[in-house]
Each structure stands twice: as structure tokens, then as C-alpha cells.
Amino acid sequence: MRNLRDRPVGQKITFVIMLISGVVLLLAFAALFCFQAYTLKQHSAHELAVVGEITAHNCAAAVMFKDEGAAAQILTGLKTMPQIVSARLEVMDQQRLAYFGGLRDELEIKAARLKSGFRIDGNRILLAQPVMLDGKREGTLYLVADLHAMTSQLLKLYGGIFALVLAASLLLAFLLSSQFLRFVTNPILSLAGIARTIAHDHDYSVRATKVCGDEVGGLTDAFNQMLTQIQSQDSALQTARHKLQEQVIALQREIGERKRAEAAQARLAAILEATPDIVMSANPSGIPFYLNRAGHEILGVAQDRDIAGMKTLYLHPEWAREIFAKDGLQEAIRHGSWAGETTILARNGKEIPVSQVLIAHKSTEGEVEYFSTVLRDMTEYREAEEALRLSQRKLLETSRLAGMAEVATGVLHNVGNVLNSVNVSAG
Incomplete structure (x- = not known):
């Protein structure tokens, strides 16, 4: 069955047609044989009844005089009929007057206890024919017929005929199916060929040709609709793939630029941390959010301290705060930057002269986002x-x-x- 599933569809249909033809012929011949066998048994039973009636009439005198010799001679004449295998003649007290046949047949006659008529058991027929004399029953004639040989001959005859008819029918079915099967298989094979071509070439623009209006034609229409959908989805997928590739390239470029910017920022941060000048960044309110190492050391701010509590104005002595707020801060807000000399307070309260640059970083709308400042210690220069x-x-x-x-x-x-x-x- 597994091999049949893997066969081409044409071979499968041919096999099914031949199998159905064989089964139908087998059933037809089986029914015909059963009918013939039944008819044979009925006909044989009728013939046996006629023979029994004639024989019983001939045995009437032998029964009346209980002449065993005459009775045996009459029964011996029944041996000329091959289907009769046993005969028994008995008087009314069931005393056997004459008999021929085997022990099995005699036991079968005694076990049946048939008074009149016949009984069919398979291929065997048992007949009980009363022996009448002047309208009075004087005895019974039993005949046993075996139809096995006749049934075997009938079976051989039907078997031979069936074999010849089956061979001719299968050959004719094969030839006819080979000629007419292409109307069924060709559209399917064409559809399968197109499917293989599409699977190999990945060309979804190919379409199958509809050659009939049956289920295969409907399958062809559905197949073409599916190809249209696949082609549309494939086109959208290709477009999305190209866009994705462009996005990946742009993302890689952006990542590269970001890495370069991060590297530059890291280098700048390293420079800011290594410079001896104070570098600080603060929001527009003057609250710092960055202070480099030199700033922590000069101003006396611990590295782990939160610098958000500081105020940039309080870096300067009281006398310099107002000057820085009016001149330096306002100048930076107006023009973007301010440079000048001022003074800051060290951690020990000592005033340190510095050269300061203040830059106001603004948004595209012109609003100040944050300030950054660089302060250089001018003590050694002044000295x-x-x-x-x-x-x-x-x-x-x-x-x-x-x-x-x-x-x-x-x-x-x-x-x-x-x-x-x-x-x-x-x-």
C-alpha cells in the first residue's frame, strides 16, 4: 500500500479501475455460481424424488412378500446413477430388507429419522419415499445422493470461464483507461509540472492553463489565485527586505558613527579628566552636573560627593560674584561665550586668580540648555x-x-x- 501511494496518479487510477473490475466480475461469477449450485441441487432433488417414487413402486411386491433378493436386485439398479451413493429399503418395523452403501450413509439415514420428503445438507440429499400398497404404507425407501462431484465440475467450469473473462476484462480495462485516462490525469500532471517549475525557479509569475470546468479546473483556478497571492507577498517581502537591508546599512553606519562619537567623547573625557584646568558643566540654574578631577582637587570636593548641591556662583568670592553674574553670565547668554579673569575660592578658603571661559550651549530655538566653563589657575603666572x-x-x-x-x-x-x-x- 505504501508503494501504491508513491506511484503516479495515472497508475493509481488504472490500478483502482482494474481492481474494481476484478472485484465486480468475481462477485458476479460468485452469485452466478451460487445460483447454478442451488439450481443443481433443486433439480437433483427433483430427479431423486422421481427416481425414488419409481423405485418405491417397483419395490412394493418385494416389501409385501419380504423378498430380500428381489429388493436387493431392484436397489442394485440404482448404482447406475453416479450421484446416488446409498439406498436402504425397510419395512414398517424398521427392519432392513435391502441396502447398499457405506456405514456412514446408513448411520446418516438412521439419525435423520425422516418419514417422507427430502433434506438437503450441503452437497448431500437424503430422500425418504414411502412404499405404498393398496393405499397403505408398507415400508420406506431411503436414497442418499452426493453432489460433490457435480459441484466440483461446475466450480471448475465457472473458474475457467471466470479466469478467461477476468483476463480479457482487465486487459480491456487497461487499454481503455490508458486511452481515456489522459482526460483526467493530463490536467493534474500539468499542474504538478508547473508546481515543480515554480519550486525550482522561484518564478511566481507562471500560471497554469485551465483546460476543463470540473474539480481539476477549480483546482487550477485556486492554484493560480494562490500564485497571485504568493507573488504579491513575495514582492512585498522583497521590498521589505530591501528596506530592511537599507535600514541595516543605515543602522550600521549610525552605530559606526555613534561608536566614533563615543570614542571621541571618551578621548575628550580623558583629556578633560587629565587637564590641570577646572572643567565644569551646569544647568541654566547654575547647578553643576559635571566636574573634572582637577576641579574636585582644587575646590576640595570629594570624588564620591554629589555635586548637584553646589552652586556655580558660590565658587567665586563674594566681591566677584556680582561682577561674574552681571558681566560674565549675561555676556555668555547674549553672545554665546565670555572670557575674562576672575577669582575662585580654594578648599582652604584662599582666593585663587583664574582665567575663565564661560560658554552658553543653546538649543535650536535659542534657549540655554546648559553652561560649561574652563578655569585656569593664574597663581604661578601672577607670581x-x-x-x-x-x-x-x-x-x-x-x-x-x-x-x-x-x-x-x-x-x-x-x-x-x-x-x-x-x-x-x-x-
Whole structure:
């Protein structure tokens, strides 16, 4: 059965047609054989009854005189009929007058206790025929017929005819199905071929040709509709795939740019953390949210302390706060940045001169989002500047005393160059 399932549809249909033809012929011949066998038994029973009636009439005198020899001679004449296998003649007291046949047959006659008529049991017929004399029953004639040989001959005859008819019918069914089956199988095979082509080439624009209006035609229409839907979905899928690829490329580009920005931000953060200048960021209210390492050290703020409690104005001494608020902060808000010199308070309360740059970062609408500031300690510069000034006064005094104005002028020129260099480095 598994092999039949894997066979082509044409072979399956041919096999089914031949199988049905064979089964129908078998049933027809079986019914005909049963009818013939029944008819044979009825006809044989009728013949046996006629023979029994004639034989019983002939045995009437032998029964009346209880002549066993005459009775045996009459029964012996029944042996010429091959279907009669046993005969028994008995008088009214069930005394056997004559008999031929086997022990089995005699036991069957005694067990049946049939008074009159016949009984059919399979292929055997038992007849009980009364022996009448002057209208009075004087005995009974029993005949046993076996139809096994006749039934076997009938079975062989029907078997041979059935074999010939079956072979001819199957051959004719095969030839006719081979010719007419293409009207059923060709549309299906064409549909299967198109399905294989589509599966191999992935070309959903192919359509099957409708050749009939039956269920196969309906299947063809449904198949074409399915292909239309698949083609539409495939087109949408291809479009979505292209968009997804573009989005993936854009996302990869964005990720790359973000990584580069993060790397640049990390480098900038490293620079801000490594610089000795104070770098701070604060919201428009002046509450800081970032302070670099140098700021923590100079201002005396612990690394784990929350700097949100600080206020940028309170970095400056009281005298410098108003100046910074009016000049520096307003200048940065108006123009975006401010640069100048001011003073902050160190952790020990000492005032530190600084060079400060304040930048106001604004949104596209012009609103300040946050401030950032850089403060550079100018203490060493101021000390160097003061030392240079003292040296300048000493040189001028010395040149005046010694009368070396020209020398002093040259030295002062060199000192001025040094101061300019210091100013440039401090800016």
C-alpha cells in the first residue's frame, strides 16, 4: 500500500479501475455460481424424488412378500446413477430388507429419522419415499445422493470461464483507461509540472492553463489565485527586505558613527579628566552636573560627593560674584561665550586668580540648555609676572646708577619679550 501511494496518479487510477473490475466480475461469477449450485441441487432433488417414487413402486411386491433378493436386485439398479451413493429399503418395523452403501450413509439415514420428503445438507440429499400398497404404507425407501462431484465440475467450469473473462476484462480495462485516462490525469500532471517549475525557479509569475470546468479546473483556478497571492507577498517581502537591508546599512553606519562619537567623547573625557584646568558643566540654574578631577582637587570636593548641591556662583568670592553674574553670565547668554579673569575660592578658603571661559550651549530655538566653563589657575603666572617686574625695577636702578642706559634698554626689551611669551601661554 505504501508503494501504491508513491506511484503516479495515472497508475493509481488504472490500478483502482482494474481492481474494481476484478472485484465486480468475481462477485458476479460468485452469485452466478451460487445460483447454478442451488439450481443443481433443486433439480437433483427433483430427479431423486422421481427416481425414488419409481423405485418405491417397483419395490412394493418385494416389501409385501419380504423378498430380500428381489429388493436387493431392484436397489442394485440404482448404482447406475453416479450421484446416488446409498439406498436402504425397510419395512414398517424398521427392519432392513435391502441396502447398499457405506456405514456412514446408513448411520446418516438412521439419525435423520425422516418419514417422507427430502433434506438437503450441503452437497448431500437424503430422500425418504414411502412404499405404498393398496393405499397403505408398507415400508420406506431411503436414497442418499452426493453432489460433490457435480459441484466440483461446475466450480471448475465457472473458474475457467471466470479466469478467461477476468483476463480479457482487465486487459480491456487497461487499454481503455490508458486511452481515456489522459482526460483526467493530463490536467493534474500539468499542474504538478508547473508546481515543480515554480519550486525550482522561484518564478511566481507562471500560471497554469485551465483546460476543463470540473474539480481539476477549480483546482487550477485556486492554484493560480494562490500564485497571485504568493507573488504579491513575495514582492512585498522583497521590498521589505530591501528596506530592511537599507535600514541595516543605515543602522550600521549610525552605530559606526555613534561608536566614533563615543570614542571621541571618551578621548575628550580623558583629556578633560587629565587637564590641570577646572572643567565644569551646569544647568541654566547654575547647578553643576559635571566636574573634572582637577576641579574636585582644587575646590576640595570629594570624588564620591554629589555635586548637584553646589552652586556655580558660590565658587567665586563674594566681591566677584556680582561682577561674574552681571558681566560674565549675561555676556555668555547674549553672545554665546565670555572670557575674562576672575577669582575662585580654594578648599582652604584662599582666593585663587583664574582665567575663565564661560560658554552658553543653546538649543535650536535659542534657549540655554546648559553652561560649561574652563578655569585656569593664574597663581604661578601672577607670581612670575611679579618677579619679572621686581627684576625690571632692579635692572633699571642698576643701569641708572651705572649709567648704562643702553644696556638696560636692551635688557628691558628682552624682559618684555619674556612677559609676552608668558601671556601667550597663559591664554
